[in-house]
Amino acid sequence: MKKFCLLFLLLATFLFSPLFVSAQSQDINIQRAAANRVLANRYRPTLLKRFLKYVTYNSQSSETEQITPNQIATAKKLYEEIKAMGHNVQLTEHYYIFVEIPSNLPWQVPVLGFSGHYDVTPGIEGENVLSQVHYSYDGNAIQLAQNRVLDPAEPANAYLATQKGKTIVTSDGNTILGADDKAGVSILMTFLETLAQHPEKKHGPIQIVLAPNEDVGRAAEFVEETPYRPEIAFDFDGGSNGRVIIENFNARQEIFTVTGKPGHQSYAATNGYKNSVLPTAVLVTNICRLERLPDQSSDRQGYAEPHHISHPDGKVYITEVDYRLRGYDAKKMNEWEYNTDSISRKVAEQFNVSIQRRTIKNYSNVGECSHPQALQVTQNAGRHAEVELNIESARAGTTAAMFVTKGLVGAYTIFTGQNNPHAYTEWLSEEDMFKSYLMALQLTDEVAGLR
Numbered sequence: 001m002k003k004f005c006l007l008f009l010l011l012a013t014f015l016f017s018p019l020f021v022s023a024q025s026q027d028i029n030i031q032r033a034a035a036n037r038v039l040a041n042r043y044r045p046t047l048l049k050r051f052l053k054y055v056t057y058n059s060q061s062s063e064t065e066q067i068t069p070n071q072i073a074t075a076k077k078l079y080e081e082i083k084a085m086g087h088n089v090q091l092t093e094h095y096y097i098f099v100e101i102p103s104n105l106p107w108q109v110p111v112l113g114f115s116g117h118y119d120v121t122p123g124i125e126g127e128n129v130l131s132q133v134h135y136s137y138d139g140n141a142i143q144l145a146q147n148r149v150l151d152p153a154e155p156a157n158a159y160l161a162t163q164k165g166k167t168i169v170t171s172d173g174n175t176i177l178g179a180d181d182k183a184g185v186s187i188l189m190t191f192l193e194t195l196a197q198h199p200e201k202k203h204g205p206i207q208i209v210l211a212p213n214e215d216v217g218r219a220a221e222f223v224e225e226t227p228y229r230p231e232i233a234f235d236f237d238g239g240s241n242g243r244v245i246i247e248n249f250n251a252r253q254e255i256f257t258v259t260g261k262p263g264h265q266s267y268a269a270t271n272g273y274k275n276s277v278l279p280t281a282v283l284v285t286n287i288c289r290l291e292r293l294p295d296q297s298s299d300r301q302g303y304a305e306p307h308h309i310s311h312p313d314g315k316v317y318i319t320e321v322d323y324r325l326r327g328y329d330a331k332k333m334n335e336w337e338y339n340t341d342s343i344s345r346k347v348a349e350q351f352n353v354s355i356q357r358r359t360i361k362n363y364s365n366v367g368e369c370s371h372p373q374a375l376q377v378t379q380n381a382g383r384h385a386e387v388e389l390n391i392e393s394a395r396a397g398t399t400a401a402m403f404v405t406k407g408l409v410g411a412y413t414i415f416t417g418q419n420n421p422h423a424y425t426e427w428l429s430e431e432d433m434f435k436s437y438l439m440a441l442q443l444t445d446e447v448a449g450l451r
């Protein structure tokens with residue numbers, strides 16, 4: 001009896017030990033990931049079919065129009081498709097598509113957000129896209145229309161060389177393909193379809209937004225009119241090869257206005273005339289000592305560039321310098337602002353002019369305002385989904401970085417399979433698009449496990 005009690009005690013200790021609990025949850029994770037792969041494989045043909053359909057929707061945005069009729073038509077089609085799946089979907093006044101899926105878990109987990117954009121760049125031809133699917137790609141250079149060639153031997157196309165035997169998609173060469181971001185849209189739409197058809201799949205609250213006008217830099221413009229407020233978020237608009245962008249530059253415009261006094265130069269000694277160009281030159285020279293110029297900056301270094309100088313309304317006694325300030329570290333940028341203030345005060349005093357500075361925050365580093373467990377969640381999702389991830393930092397902005405300026409959580413940018421965006425030689429890796437969709441399913445599981 002005594003022996004039995006001891007055995008029972010030992011067993012109970014083991015069952016409730018952290019080792020057993022973590023081994024058990026590890027097992028559940030592996031089972032779920034395997035189930036996700038089975039599920040994802042079933043939707044793989046649908047995903048490609050969907051992509052081939054969406055690239056035929058011309059949804060080019062425009063630098064001059066608030067929204068193009070083609071974008072409106074595309075938004076309406078996507079909206080109807082989501083509605084037909086049975087989801088709760090809204091199409092907002094400025095054509096943002098918003099989908100809300102309530103949690104089916106008995107406990108609380110963070111709200112998960114996915115985003116993408118349905119517009120395509122207006123930069124090159126985008127009407128009547130004729131996609132070409134290269135099943136089991138032979139690895140040779142692809143001859144496109146108008147003597148355009150997609151050549152895997154070119155260093156810029158090195159990744160294409162790895163796609164031999166896989167499925168890739170190009171346009172016929174007369175237009176863009178539009179994988180940027182029809183790949184992301186196809187992934188998210190197929191994800192929505194998967195959840196609609198598999199209500200047994202456990203997940204927390206999910207919000208999805210599809211934005212217009214991303215390729216003209218205005219994806220965040222009216223995002224606040226949607227209820228999109230996730231606590232952990234991912235943007236499906238990245239490249240290929242498992243790339244995940246977890247941080248980007250902060251971008252600020254710092255505009256210094258140097259105001260002298262108008263008057264005829266000949267009588268400057270008596271009429272109070274004050275030139276604005278010389279103090280501006282001195283100001284710029286001194287500020288340039290504070291931070292690197294773009295051509296001196298690489299890797300993790302930021303830069304400050306006096307981008308352009310102008311006289312507002314042609315008034316030469318006022319000179320404006322538009323500085324572009326870029327860097328990962330917002331604190332360092334605040335220091336720069338502080339130091340330029342003291343420089344400008346000294347210059348203003350020296351030349352007896354007034355100098356004002358105003359700041360426009362263009363975008364922010366998602367890495368500085370993402371969910372504290374975002375990196376862990378992403379890495380776990382990659383490991384469980386058996387997708388090799390390449391975690392990267394971008395020396396530029398992302399759509400998610402623009403969302404941050406509207407107070408949204410910082411989102412990582414997930415690869416979608418798009419390559420050579422905004423070019424006639426744009427192409428899609430079907431395998432990467434599929435892996436990205438699998439990541440969406442797996443990220444959903446990982447976030448559902450955040451208690």
Ligand SMILES: [Zn+2]
Nearest residue numbers: 180181214237
């Ligand atoms: Zn894009």
